Amino acid sequence: MSNIAVRMDHVSKKFRKGEIHDSLRDLIPAFAGRLLGKKKEETSDSPRDFWALKDISFEVRQGEAFGIVGPNGAGKSTMLKLLSRIMRPTTGTFEVQGRLSALIEVAAGFHPDLTGRENVFLSGAIYGMSKREITSKFDEIVAFAGLEDFMDTPVKRYSSGMYARLGFSVASHVNPDVLIVDEVLSVGDYAFQKRCMDKMRSVIQSGATVLFVSHNLKAMTELCSRCLLLQRGRMIDIGPSEDVIRTYIGALEGGRVHDKSQEAVISRVSVRDKEKECQNFKTGERAWVDIEVTARKRCRKLSVSLYIMDSTDLMVMDTSTERLGYESVDLEEGQTFRCTFELDLNLVGGTFYVSSLLFRYDITKEYDRWFRASTLFIASDQDVRGLANCFPRVIDRQIFTANEREEVPMEQAHTGSPQ
């Protein structure tokens, strides 16, 4: 089984809540016991114990890009800390083949008083690179971060973006056999994030095994072939990324809790195509969103809002029944109201979320909200990025010099006939 890069075998990690030792008095017997080689009873469950990870087993093949997803506090970072040997598992064993490097917090090794150049060498060494290795990659690292002019400036004078960019740049130029990436793809501006993604792709292509942790589910589906879903330290699902992420999104939706005092609630949000419920669409296709609202008490002048947001919660569309010119509705106790929005999905390829809000405009009262109620997976053959797909076509291509320009009749530019 030489092609397994990472293997976890029934790994669990226990933390103690609260202060670890109450006093020096607690410590001395514990210390003495440990020195005598006595193992503490590690598996007993006391109310102060908290299992950050419980019974985790999986394998990652060499050269595979493997994602770990889950809500906050699921144990993702703990797992990466175990793998990178910063912490030791309470029970179970794991194996990592080859040199491992962890991008957990990229600028961790930076010292504010040192210059950019000094910090590149320092944090490179922290990641286990030799001085010679860093020297040979120095120019590449600086160019990637785009900070050629600031290498002799102390990093405390850097903006936070520059700081993070340099950190990521150093960290991503370590050439490990196994790379662990924890939520560092959200560094810098849009252009730099894109460069990070490209860099990650090339790291994967170079044959390294990569373990990703991120809340950016779109990036995860793009980069990883397989994913593991963790929740409260337990393995919920493992398999092809898209399936696991769908399970994850489903689990998030199921987790919605209603307050008993709410007068009206959004009881259903579902997306369908012409015939059936569906979440996969081609760009430009038509979709229907059914929203049901149930009144628990008598409610007046309700209107239903519909939002579409991308995976970073950026608003793509925001509308409501009332703003579209339809009258608000009055509901008696126990009545249900259903409305259907018809949408033309002129969106670029990617993942989008449908959210809904139940609102009364005249007294600006919010009855219920349901964020990320449903998911839209948009597929596109065309390489159009951003949010909206305006279906661009190039209909005229010419090369000319400055003095020729006036000789070209204006009409000619318009004669290219649209298809």
Next chain:
Amino acid sequence: MRNELRELYKYRELLVMIAVRDIKVRYKQSLMGFFWAILMPVLIVASGILVRYGYAIASHKPLDVADLVSVAIKSVPWAFLVSSVRFSSQSLIGNQNLVTKVYFPKEIFPMAAVLSQLFDLCIASSVLAILLMFVRLNLGLRLLWAGPLLATVVVLAVGIGLLVSAGSLFYRDVKYIVEVFLTFAIFFTPVFYDVDMFGPKGRWLLLNPIAPLLEGFSSIVYGRAPDWNWLIYSVAFALFTLIFAYFLFKKIEPEFAQSI
């Protein structure tokens, strides 16, 4: 244990780089610059001269140049040991980010703290060497003894450094205990005085493992034979401390990230 040592060797460049970082950070944007390195020895020598002067008056003995040189020579390794312990005790908690975020052998931090103090020691000794040239005191080949004596002090410093760095990671008051201890340690250590001023009872002071080493520096100046038994005691103590501290440090290292 062999694997741990091999790993430490693998990260030797990082050890040097962190030491260099500590030195640079200390001298960057600083008022005193490299004078900082001799500040503490100068203060110790000044206090030593004062104490010796008082002693000379009380005992009606003339103040000897050799006495002053002896205080000066002892003050440099003493200052080194004190600052090494002080900086080591901060070395792990001061690098919290690296302790919890990146894996590498963590003993690098206290070791780098000692190494950066060694740099200050070199500056201080150079200054001392220049000053000694003005004093007509022929130390000759006896000065070579300073090498092994200093090496033992370094071993002791690393050992204590490992212990206090890990200790203060688990308990924040260790730092204050160390401070208090370092403040008063000079009274129990023959830096300003020589052990034989106390007569035969002075031997008890040699139980302090650094004392025989400082007495060794003293005997360089006075041209006496060193007390071999006590020197062996010091060397053994230093080596034992280092081995014990390293063993303990590696044993509890996996707890660092979750206990800091």
